[in-house]
Amino acid sequence: MEMKKAIVVGGSIAGLSCAHALIAAGWTPVVIEKSAAPPDGSPTGAGLCLDPQALRLLNLWIKDSNLLHSSTLPLSIDLNQVTDSEKKISWDLAKDENFGFRAAHWADLHKIIYKALPANIILCGHQFISFEVSDDKAAVKVKSQLFETGDMVEIVGDLLVAADGCLSSIRRHFFPDFKLRYSGYSAWRGVLDCSGQEHAEIISNLRKAYPEFGQCLYFDLADRTHCVLYELKNKRINWIWYINMPEPELKGSSVTMKVNDEMIENMHEEAEKVWVPELARVMRETKGSFINVIYDSNPLPQLFWDNVVLVGDAAHPTTPHGVRSTNMSILDAGILGHCLGKWGSKNIDSALREFQAIRLPVVSEQVLHARQMGRMKQGLVSFNPKEATLEECLLLLQRSMPYFEGVPFPI
Ligand SMILES: Cc1cc2nc3c(=O)[nH]c(=O)nc-3n(C[C@H](O)[C@H](O)[C@H](O)COP(=O)(O)OP(=O)(O)OC[C@H]3O[C@@H](n4cnc5c(N)ncnc54)[C@H](O)[C@@H]3O)c2cc1C
Structure with missing residues (x-):
């Protein structure tokens, strides 16, 4: 039987997870990613928390459970x-001693998922431009532009998976008036590398x-205000500090904001006023701290149209307080793969319908709950810790x- 082809737009966690899940379901994926090369040790990457279900799926795809564990x-x-x-x-204030998650650096996780895929299915330096569904709804044609030459490339497949992040242009096609909801706060974040001797005292304090x-x-x-702190492999300290502020003006297609030395110095001075000295010191010693502007969106009414489906942050932009975005992306991929495998390549509509029926109620509740957690922790509702x-x-x-x-x- 001829294998069905899926075009995945976006080569981050959701897109690469979908590629794994599609292969497991007997499909041939091709991933289109606009970055010129896989972001190895990306400066904008930092820490994330993986839940047990996402870990199980990743281990199935990677086929080397020790790699993720170590x-x-x-x-x-x-x-x-x-x-x-x-x-x-x-x-x-509140403690759960049976949490059972694991902490990863985004770039480490990305590399592991990426390396476990066949290299020839990932097309870096391809900027998605547009798509067209055939009249009989059986095929989808995607146009992308090569970053290096400016040439346009057309790829035809049976399914388009939109994993192009919270600013998704594919989602805009279906919701032209869609706007992300600014949370009311942005986050300073950074990773302090303490692997060298010079930071031994900071980490012991x-x-x-x-x-x-x-x-x-x-x-x-x-x-x-609140701050998140946890350790990453190789003696790295991950921190995130949420600060209530008017919505910053963002330039370009990223929710990361450019900062200058003066802004960084002001942040360090403010940290010394608010936090215990050991935490303020970590912030001061961190090189390359940056600001993430925090958005989410009200749940979308649907996740698929014909043979186009949204996954990951494209489907459900969320604030980070419930540590959901990466876990939701991995679970989206696993369940999408399961549905496509179950219904077979001739019944994509039923597969996407089942995917949406399983995922939409869950991600909608989780996004709204994360919003409520953030509003509490930032004192945007009546709450005094x-x-x-x-x-x-x-x-x-x-x-x-x-x-x-x-x-x-x-199952
Ligand atoms: C470089 C980077 C670093 C990150 N670091 C962290 C982190 O440290 N902690 C954390 O919790 N989350 C981080 N995230 C976000 C995290 O990956 C997501 O919140 C979550 O995992 C959902 O992932 P996603 O794949 O849906 O979206 P994203 O991770 O946002 O990925 C979207 C992908 O689509 C690509 N893309 C967008 N538009 C186009 C287009 N027109 N053509 C082709 N490709 C396109 C983008 O380049 C990107 O690779 C990071 C994301 C990126 C891209």
């Missing part, structure tokens, strides 16, 4: 603490102030996320 660190604890900015002390560091996802809550009730403390925990124990996944 490139990540355990996050067995999810801990929310309050910081008293004047006294520079912190105390526990940090371990004194944060005794569970190395196995814990720390959330520090102060007055209408110093006077938190038991009910509020439970809401701060990752375990409060709908489907925390696992999303529906048909």
